[in-house]
Amino acid sequence: MADKTITAAAQWYARLCADDVSAADVAAHGRWLAADPEHARIWRQVERLRGTLGSAPARLAADTLNRADHHFARRRAVLRSSLGAVALLGGGGVLAWRVLPVEQMVAGYLADYRMGTGERRELLLTDGTLLWLDSASAVDVAVDARGRHITVHAGEVLIDTEHTTAGLPPLRVSTRHGTVRPLGTRFTVNRLDDLTRVAVLRHAVELLPADGGAALVLKAGEQGVLQTAAARHEGEITGEPDAWTRGLLVVDGMRLADFVAQLDRYRPGHLRCDEAVAQLRVSGAFPIDDTDRALAAVERALPVRVSRFTRYYTRITARG
Amino acid sequence: MSSLESLEHRELGLLYRDHHGWLRSWLQRRLSVPAEAADLTQDTFMRLLASPASMAQLQGVRQPRSFLATVAQRTLVDHIRRQVLERAWLETLAQQPEAHAISPETQAILLETIREIDAMLHGLGHKVRRAFLMSQLEGASYADIAVQLGVTVSSVKKYMARATEHCLVYALERQ
Numbered sequence: 001m002a003d004k005t006i007t008a009a010a011q012w013y014a015r016l017c018a019d020d021v022s023a024a025d026v027a028a029h030g031r032w033l034a035a036d037p038e039h040a041r042i043w044r045q046v047e048r049l050r051g052t053l054g055s056a057p058a059r060l061a062a063d064t065l066n067r068a069d070h071h072f073a074r075r076r077a078v079l080r081s082s083l084g085a086v087a088l089l090g091g092g093g094v095l096a097w098r099v100l101p102v103e104q105m106v107a108g109y110l111a112d113y114r115m116g117t118g119e120r121r122e123l124l125l126t127d128g129t130l131l132w133l134d135s136a137s138a139v140d141v142a143v144d145a146r147g148r149h150i151t152v153h154a155g156e157v158l159i160d161t162e163h164t165t166a167g168l169p170p171l172r173v174s175t176r177h178g179t180v181r182p183l184g185t186r187f188t189v190n191r192l193d194d195l196t197r198v199a200v201l202r203h204a205v206e207l208l209p210a211d212g213g214a215a216l217v218l219k220a221g222e223q224g225v226l227q228t229a230a231a232r233h234e235g236e237i238t239g240e241p242d243a244w245t246r247g248l249l250v251v252d253g254m255r256l257a258d259f260v261a262q263l264d265r266y267r268p269g270h271l272r273c274d275e276a277v278a279q280l281r282v283s284g285a286f287p288i289d290d291t292d293r294a295l296a297a298v299e300r301a302l303p304v305r306v307s308r309f310t311r312y313y314t315r316i317t318a319r320g
Numbered sequence: 321m322s323s324l325e326s327l328e329h330r331e332l333g334l335l336y337r338d339h340h341g342w343l344r345s346w347l348q349r350r351l352s353v354p355a356e357a358a359d360l361t362q363d364t365f366m367r368l369l370a371s372p373a374s375m376a377q378l379q380g381v382r383q384p385r386s387f388l389a390t391v392a393q394r395t396l397v398d399h400i401r402r403q404v405l406e407r408a409w410l411e412t413l414a415q416q417p418e419a420h421a422i423s424p425e426t427q428a429i430l431l432e433t434i435r436e437i438d439a440m441l442h443g444l445g446h447k448v449r450r451a452f453l454m455s456q457l458e459g460a461s462y463a464d465i466a467v468q469l470g471v472t473v474s475s476v477k478k479y480m481a482r483a484t485e486h487c488l489v490y491a492l493e494r495q
Contacts, residue, residue: 067408
């Protein structure tokens with residue numbers, strides 16, 4: 001079972017996780033991956049392994065496994081005396097687990113990622129592309145004959161191709177509304193129900209509507225909307241579209257209704273606002289990892305009241 | 321079914337007939353809840369049935385009880401490990417002020433994931449496992465891991481490769 005490809009994949013992974021991983025290592029790994037479909041098949045298992053490790057809330061998993069090891073060490077002593085000399089327990093070292101607030105992981109182009117509410121992650125893809133996944137986002141990353149491909153199924157991502165290895169096949173970022181073609185750049189893609197919002201922070205991107213409408217180029221500082229039939233400019237960027245990568249929602253004169261829709265993504269359950277206050281404007285930087293604090297700040301700044309009906313339903317209404 | 325397989329199954333049938341009572345009392349003596357012995361006796365025979373290697377070993381076993389005890393010990397250890405993990409999980413949850421926000425369905429899924437991680441790492445040596453977890457979950461650099469474990473960075477790299485290979489084989493065997 002432990003064939004050459006498995007051993008090689010494991011060695012690649014050990015190398016990519018090393019402190020001194022170089023651009024040359026990353027490029028060499030890309031070539032190894034492309035050299036044989038069997039390599040890609042086994043590498044998918046590495047990605048899946050990462051998925052398993054990342055899918056439990058690390059702090060709870062850590063506490064549980066630590067505690068279990070502690071109990072187990074005691075039970076094992078009892079077991080050993082009752083069984084005589086038993087060498088069946090294997091491993092059994094002390095597990096110590098901790099969480100990183102935003103985990104960066106090395107990831108290849110053959111995986112699916114699903115973030116829970118309140119979960120964010122920074123991925124360093126093996127070609128050097130940085131991909132940040134926001135709360136409740138879902139993406140697939142793949143490589144095929146046409147090149148590298150990131151599909152955003154839900155939520156928002158930030159992509160930075162600044163340090164991507166040169167000379168690789170083109171990168172496309174797609175949603176059901178169309179495709180975004182980066183022209184050497186840093187940009188966010190936010191997949192909403194009926195449209196996809198794109199904001200460009202550096203250089204430029206090209207928007208290609210899914211149904212073949214005219215392409216549109218967005219430059220740094222601009223935002224645009226991609227729908228299946230057409231793409232359009234939405235003027236200058238307001239706020240900081242990538243602030244969520246630092247745990248903040250930064251807005252400047254945003255409608256309360258839009259703000260609430262944004263904050264809702266980081267909060268379990270439902271957050272809604274009444275029509276009567278929907279048009280109020282919000283400005284400032286709000287913590288997205290503590291949405292209660294963000295809501296308290298809104299309550300102080302605007303003539304509104306935040307009512308929590310249940311743990312999972314919060315409503316913003318006019319005050320008084 | 322080939323004749324060899326049916327021969328093995330017949331052996332197992334005989335083994336069950338002659339020794340399952342003995343195995344149950346063997347297990348009863350080792351369990352804090354003796355009522356679990358009946359289930360674990362069944363589990364032990366199921367484990368034999370599911371493992372072609374064990375079935376093959378059955379041929380020519382001279383001391384069936386010592387063979388059964390070996391398999392039963394593994395069943396017992398797995399059982400205790402599961403119990404211990406579950407208890408640890410409940411204790412961990414009980415200490416979370418937000419625990420009631422996690423639905424029972426989600427709790428069950430999370431516990432299953434933790435079991436999966438635990439099982440995946442089973443059989444790895446202490447330092448190898450430690451190095452893998454420090455790197456993958458604690459975000460420690462190879463240099464830090466080397467210092468903590470008192471080994472060289474190149475050993476850490478080897479440990480990482482070994483642990484990854486172990487997990488890959490585990491996953492591929494289950495497909």
